[in-house]
Amino acid sequence: MSVKYIPIIWNPFKTKYDVIFALFVVLYLTGFISISMYLYPQLIIDTIIIRSFGTLAILILHIILAIGPLSRINKSFLPILYNRRHLGVSMFLIVSVHAVYSIIFFHGYGVNNPLYNLFTANTHYESLTFFPFQILGFFAYLILMVMAFTSHDFWLNFLSPKVWKAMHMIVYIAYGLVIMHVVLGIIQYENSPILFSLLFLGLVTILSLHIISGYKEYKFDKKKSITDHMGWVYVCTPNEIDENCAKMVTIDGERIAVFKYGNKLSAVHNVCKHQNGPLGEGKIVDGCITCPWHGYQYLPDKGRAPEPFTELLATYELKLIGDKIYVNPKAFPEGTAIEPTTIPSEETKLDTDFFIGWLGKIPNSYQSTLRFFVPSLFIISILLIVIISNSTNKIRFSSYDYYKTLSFEGELLLKPFPMLRVLEMDKNRNPKVVLYPLVNEGKFGADQSVQAFLSQYPNEKRVFVQIQAKIIERDGQVAMELMNKKNNIKKIKFNASITPLVFGKPKDTIMKGQIIDPKCYLGVMNPGEGKPHRSCAINCIKGGIMPAFITENSQAKNYYILIGNDGKKVNNAILFAVAEPIEIKGKVQKIDNWNLLYIDAKASIKRLSYPIDSNYNCGLFQH
Ligand code: FES
Known part of the structure; x- marks a missing residue:
């Protein structure tokens, strides 16, 4: 209880709680x-980790926000309130996994600093509709970080309980940001x-309890107070106060707690110096008023904490007229000792239940609530897992096998985008040339690596190579990730069986769909599309990965690599419309097993709003 750092003080109840x-x-x-992996074996573990830690953090945040009002409504929730700070710090650690993982995963490994990319x-x-919802989560995370770092009593004493308490009220701002982060x-x-509905139910529960x-x-x-001719305020009769407990009375917005112990009465200011806990809801234990929130103690007649602690409370004069207790509303300076008022006749002694963590024992009357509440939380969390997992769109x-690198041989081309053309056999064992777009590791295109290699052979029209790459595949559409190591591309001899690349006849077209980065969409991320993936896709396309357009209806799904009408890359020009429903017009041209879509980035793209034409779901809600 003094301004110096003391590590967490443990007691058996705290240990059990934790x-x-x-x-x-x-x-x-x-x-x-486990349930996510069972239901969606194709979902990558990174997505599962982000979702599991994120949903758990939201659940714990609701519990934290519910405990305060619950214990004001019903005292038997006080044992859960007792260790709420551990819940808060643990929640911060859990949300850190969600936040840090998401920032690195979606915003890292690219051309920009992850935080710069975030904004x-x-x-x-x-x-x-298109708001960058991640930013809301980021600010909520900063608030929770400040709260976790300042949760220790050192900061409480350093800042003063009033400032500390006011500062920690920003948890409600964090909660609002979290709700918007999830909704958008x-x-x-x-x-x-x-x-x-689940999120709405949580919000309604928190609001209702408050x-x-x-x-x-x-x-x-708001209760009207009754005063005598000297302006002293009527409190109650001694019989109405349980032994070692208090009755509170509000005078000019300030609460005064009148305690009865033995045949004595003393009055103190109701607000605990620790975190403004309601002392009048506490009890006298070992001769000291004991705060119901964390157990700070005060001597009732002296208005001060027992030695060696130094917290002081304002004290008040009492008088007993007949069987009526009156309090003088004028407070004495904090720590002023006041002789207790004596109750002449023997009063009925009632001893009410009280809990404080360091006492160890939870009273029987509290236990039934806890026996119901704690298992209920476990059951609710199991139900939530099942409901959330089942409400996820089919993936x-x-x-994308991160651990498996394979060798491929074929023709290496830089234009119209980096690619390897490989000779393969079709179903009927006939040879055919298959085109694989090439990307680099991280969120980078393969242009520079391919260009650097081809520049060694300026006089050769066609260059054949062996490369080390990883396969990325979705719906039978495949791209390759070049390994970022020396000699990952080796020249091999000319292969006449691989016929030169032929460009089909361009055809005007107009389609609805979305722009994706093929690396993530085809498998490095899952899901690698739509709003949650937008910033990552932009990061990839900025890094040089060829942008692709996908359109899908009930019959077919088609992929088109986007190229400018002048044959140049359009990566930077189309960033404004990535991963959202768009209408696009241009000229389609077939090359091997892929399509090119020539566009004028400024004139060819029209942004649409959700939901778009149900015949063209853009691959956004098709699952
Ligand atoms: S508010 Fe923490 S002990 Fe009183």
């Missing part, structure tokens, strides 16, 4: 990850009324 909570966290994460990749700040992010992408507890407090404070098969 063990149960750790069990809850482990069960939730194991359950979420600049998606710049549709003007639109609620994953809920919009999944388009799931169930997920929306309104109910707030109304209870308001009603109490299509895609593959």
